[in-house]
Amino acid sequence: MLQVLAADGTMAAGLSAEVTGRPVDFSPYLSTSDPDHLRSLYRDMFLIRRFDQESTALQRQGQLALWVPLTGQEAAQIGSGRALEPQDYAFPTYREHGVALTRGVELAEILRLFRGVTNGGWDPRERNFHLYTLVLAAQSLHAVGYAMGMQRDQLADPSLPPAASIAYFGDGASSEGDIHESMVFAASFDAPVVFFCQNNQWAISVPSTVQTRVPLAQRAEGYGFPGIRVDGNDVVAVEAVTRWALEHARSGKGPVLIEAYTYRMSAHTTADDPTKYRLSHDEQEWQPRDPLVRLEAHLRSTGMADDAFFEDLGAEARTMAAGLREAVLSMTAPDLADRFAAVYAEPHPLIQEELRFFEQYEAGFADEGKHA
Structure with a gap:
């Protein structure tokens, strides 16, 4: 499993990892020495966590019909989202709020969907970020079909910039037939697609150990394309692996499966009670690996960020949250007809x-x- 930042924020020793039996050096894809870039990664993770907290509160107060939290998965989403080029196209599930942020989607537009005032929320063509998919694993098929279309567009017009699609799904969706079918098609046609699995350990109440006896990344070998497991709570490592995978796909080498090994710190949705099936000490074991705590420790220890940076970011987050609340309360339901x-x-x-x-x-x- 590739890791760049240890849990205490120090740099890991190696920058290479096994990808289907061969070592790959990820150094060219890493951004570890640019303070502005690292601070921007932290900012995105901090803001999207605050967004998640505010959205959960709004749902508990009856202002949203449902909410799907992402706390604990910020690094997997921000790291992968920041690796995308403008011409790439992302196909999310219903939890990729962090990826939406990196693609420029207005966060209030996401809440329109969960307030029930729209069937979508944003125009996917403007940001190359598809509408949320609530049908489990269906987006993987959409991503492969779209990638095959981009592949043919590229052949018809070589002046187009190389592009790839990325399909987000969870460890639970990995057990769906749609995932198998999409990987068969992607491998058969060398489709420029990256399968990004956020293994957050739980498919609602079913642990990932019940769903698979081997690391999910190893499944790629059965389809004949590369698979890699990355520390999903290490935003720097996730960004590097995703950059490599997207370049691999865009260059005509075919699909890649990334397993971001992370943990869902909160409920599956606000309709779920994880205390019914999950032990508290499991959560406690994962808390030191918190993606925000890890990057903050690195920024502070290297002098890349000071107290003023974190204080200003806190103020920005509070302003954002207040604006979100105001936006949600002003949303009106469409006419019934x-x-x-x-x-x-x-x-x-x-x-x-x-x-x-x-x-x-x-x-x-x-x-x-x-x-x-």
Whole structure:
């Protein structure tokens, strides 16, 4: 497993790792000496964690229908997202809030989806960041198909910049047939796609040890393409591995599987209670590996960041959180008729009948209010 920053923030000794049986030197893809870059990585992780905390609070207060936390997985998402080039295309699950941040998606737009006022939230074509996929593992097939399309566009017009797609999924989704099918197609056509698995140890209540008897990265060998496990709580290592994998895919060498070994510090969703299936000492063992604590220790010990940097960032995060809350509370639900009109391109009698039922249902609440 590739690691650059140890848990105490010190630099690891080696910068190479085994990739399907052969050592790969990741030094050319590492950014360890640029203070501005490292501070920006920390800033992204800090802000997205604050976003996660505010979103969880909004859901608990009834302002969001559901929330999918990412705490503990900031390094995996920010590191991989920052490795993407503008022409690359990302296919997320429903948890890639950090990747969305790196692609320039307005965070309030994500909350529109979880407040239930939109079916999407943003235009994926503007940021090359697809809409969230709630159907488990379906995005892997989308990513491979899109990569095959980019591959053919490149052949038709060599002046286009080389591009790749990246499919995000969790250890739970790795057990889905869609993942197998997508990897078969990707390998068969040398599709320029990177499969990025965030192994956060739990598929809701099922541990990863039940799902697989070998590291998930080793599955790539069965399909005939490279696989690598990276410390998913080491943002520097994740960025380097993802840069290498994307370059590999863009250069026509075919797909890569990355297993980011991390841990979900919070619930699967706000509808989940992890205390029902997870022991507290497991969480305590992972706390020293916290991706923010690790990078902060490195920045402080090397003199790349001082107290003023962290204080200013805290103030920025508080301002962001206040703006998010204001934005969410000002969101209004779309007109009921408009929602029904979006189901089919042409009017449909059954949909019209259902619309009339719901209009009468809503009108009943209005009458009740008049008599109160």
